[in-house]
Amino acid sequence: MDNKEKRPLSSIVIQYSGYIAFLGVVILFTMKAPVFLNPKNISNIFLQSSVLGIVSFGLTGIFIGGGDHVIRGGTDLSITSNMAVSAAIVAVMLNNGYHLLLGIGLALIVSLAIGAINAFAVVKLKMIPLLVTICMMYILQGVEKLITNNKVIPANSAILSFIANEEILFAPIAAWIFVIVALLVYLLYNSCSYGNHVSAIGGNELAARASGINVSLIVASTYLLAGVLAVISGILILARLSSLTPGVGDLMLFDVMLVSYLGAVFSKRFRPNIPGTFFGALFVGVLTNGFTMINVPSYWVYAIKGALILITVSITTMQRRRVL
Amino acid sequence: MGKSDYILEMLDISKEFPGVKALQNVTIQIKAGEVHGLVGENGAGKSTIMKILAGLYSNDEGQIIFDGEDVTKKLNARTVEQIGISFIHQERYVAPHLTVAEMLFLGIEKTKSPFKFMKRKEMIKAAEKMLSEKVGIKLSGNKLIGELTVGEQQLIQLCRALMNDPKVIVFDEPTAVLAKKETDRLFKIINQLKKEKGVIYISHYFGEILDLCDRVTVLRNGMKIDTVNACDMTINSLVTMMVGRDVLEQYPAKERNAGEVLLSIKGLTHKKYFKDLSFDIHRGEIVGITGLMGSGHDMVGISIYNNSEIMAGSIEFKGKKMTRISPQIAVKEKMGYLPDDRRGLGAIQAMSVKENITLACLKNIAKKGVISEKEENECADAQIQKLRIKTLNRNMQAGLLSGGNQQKVVLSRWLCASSELYILNQPTSGIDIGARAEIYSIIDRLAKDGAGILMITQDIPELYGMSDRVIVMYRGEKKLEIETKGNDISDQIIIASMGGIGDG
DSSP: OGGGSSOOHHHHHHHTHHHHHHHHHHHHHHHHOGGGGOHHHHHHHHHHHHHHHHHHHHHHHHHHHHOOOTTTSOOOTTHHHHHHHHHHHHHHHHHTTOOHHHHHHHHHHHHHHHHHHHHHHHHTSOOOHHHHHHHHHHHHHHHHHHHHTTSOEEOOOHHHHHHHHOEETTEEHHHHHHHHHHHHHHHHHHTBHHHHHHHHHHHOHHHHHHTTOOHHHHHHHHHHHHHHHHHHHHHHHHHHHSEEOTTHHHHHHHHHHHHHHHGGGGSTTOSOOHHHHHHHHHHHHHHHHHHHHTTOOTHHHHHHHHHHHHHHHHHHHHHHHHHO | OOGGGEEEEEEEEEEEETTEEEEEEEEEEEETTOEEEEEOOTTSSHHHHHHHHTTSSOOSEEEEEETTEEOTTTOOTTTHHHHTEEEEOSSOOOOTTSBHHHHHTTTSOOEETTTTEEOHHHHHHHHHHHHHHHSOOOOOTTSBGGGSOHHHHHHHHHHHHHHTOOSEEEEESTTTTOOHHHHHHHHHHHHHHTTTSEEEEEOSOHHHHHHHOSEEEEEETTEEEEEEEGGGOOHHHHHHHHHTTOOOOOOOOOOOOOOSEEEEEEEEEESSSOOSEEEEEETTOEEEEEEOTTSSHHHHHHHHHOGGGEEEEEEEETTEEESOOOHHHHHHTTEEEEOSOIIIIISOTTSBHHHHHHGGGHHHHEETTEEOHHHHHHHHHHHHHHTTOOOSSTTSBGGGSOHHHHHHHHHHHHHHTTOSEEEEESTTTTOOHHHHHHHHHHHHHHHHTTOEEEEEOSOHHHHHHHOSEEEEEETTEEEEEEEOSSSOOHHHHHHHHTTOOOOO
């Protein structure tokens, strides 16, 4: 206990391993391709990470409140399908001549309903989140194909193209939305008593209950919040691509899981957390962008991602064994 | 004595569970300004009456008067703290990755509206102040709970409980997990608290009870025996009150003859749970080992079967020094282990009775790696008959059997493997009386046939009734080793396990 001041170098390296790796990768790319640190490219990375990041905040909240047991802990595998369905609803509504806001409103209602069903199954029926949300994922994949007829749906809207293309302070509005959402979610989880309640539940549900916290309500709220964030990211997808390709959510699911777990190495407590997820999403964005820039086949990105999650899980597992 | 003397009265409380009278007309009265001890064996009703007080169970009969007011109907898990009764549970109700300040103010954070922003600096300062004022420790409010010692975590819970300014605090075996220094610190705090509050203190450690408590209530079999002044009691007299003299179950007569030494253990030291433990087991002998929770006795068996966490000492089995024992080696050397967690570690629930029985002796009935179905069936049937396992047939799923029969299946596994040493961890826990007697006679027969038996149990009558020799452990060390033949030593066993010195 007294050697707190004189920690071995290795433990400090592990403590900041996330940041060190991030910095290392950035330096590597900059040496190979100096344009990498160009403001234009940096804002591009933020733009590319925005959709992934915003969905991942939702999953991270569920991780924080559900504990991170891989099988029994909180998780939501339907989250990216939820995003895709939201985008599909907005796109189809636009094509049928409805106003964008009406489409967003409907998407929000559907998405909240999905979140509520997930939450009900987890909180009231005490079903395992992994199973509940896998089923929900399949249902939503079906719904998405039904309403899109499994075809690419163009989405033309002045507001959407404004969000994607208009720049404020060197960066497109979409990138700023990412930053602002990150900031709001960060404040919610790290500065409000709500966040403290969520972490307490994830750490020891009995302790939280004994402290008079309404556990069911708080856990349910994390699923609902994930639904709202899925809608926001769905809109950003439409804005960036001006269309919806069915199946876009399926490809992203594992990235979202990766980013939410990866967040743990960016924190002192080695647990999923919002700033960590923010850096995690940027990290994935940096890798994709950087490898393209130095002409390394993007296939490498897959291998790197796999290695990353392995390293993350091993570091967090070892750390937690030390602490507890 | 006038009624106003008592801050909390539980009057004539009765509670019945299907088939069991858990409490019969138990009355406990707590004064403000006293530490009131509550003692009794497992199953005596201590935890039932405390769960009624905590509002987790409702009582069938009786009244609970708190501070002059009848609160019988008002008590439930959510209101009990507001009414003014706090509990320090044995379990640690803390979240390891919160900071001290976050945990202390969990649910009652100091916040700024409209979004309930936490005033972190204020919380940290208040937490540090509160901890040093209420429980007298200096801790940084920014430290993670997971980095604290168990004792510090407990004090966080206590501090949290005191923030509600309760009039009665219940401590449920608080020292079982504490080191000596932490125990002393806790006692100092309790003595401070009792100046203005009523304290209920539940413990198996009678030395602590006598040191700390003003009065003690003794429960046995759901009934109150008496409430006595602690200063009039000794450990011996308290034990006699608690155990009574009505323990006579059917145990096989001790007509076993000890043969040569089978297992010899010298100076065995576990990484965490016990140190410098030495004893022998002879063929044909049943050795019982006991202790309170946290005394390390429950880790001795598994450590002989798998010595990977043993730091020092030697294990000699059948005259051969064993340096490394893993379960595989143990099975090969013919040791059998019956785990305490029957459902988790013993019978493989999804497999058939037959497969469970023959699991450890497949080598004998397999030819070149192919299991001979005929021999397997014969082997299983023989065991089912021999141990009278109640199963429809050998192919029934083991998980569907009753607890006693599952236990027999696991026992037969080692019989089938013709084990020479049986390590039995809580062999009858959760098993009804009828099945117990059968298991006792099986164990007796094994010993008569020349096997050595190490039986780990917390059930004193069983320990005394079955064993030829008894070892009592206290906080990781052997406190007493004594022959059971001829003399009634159950008092000595209990006293030794509570830290007193036995006469033997």
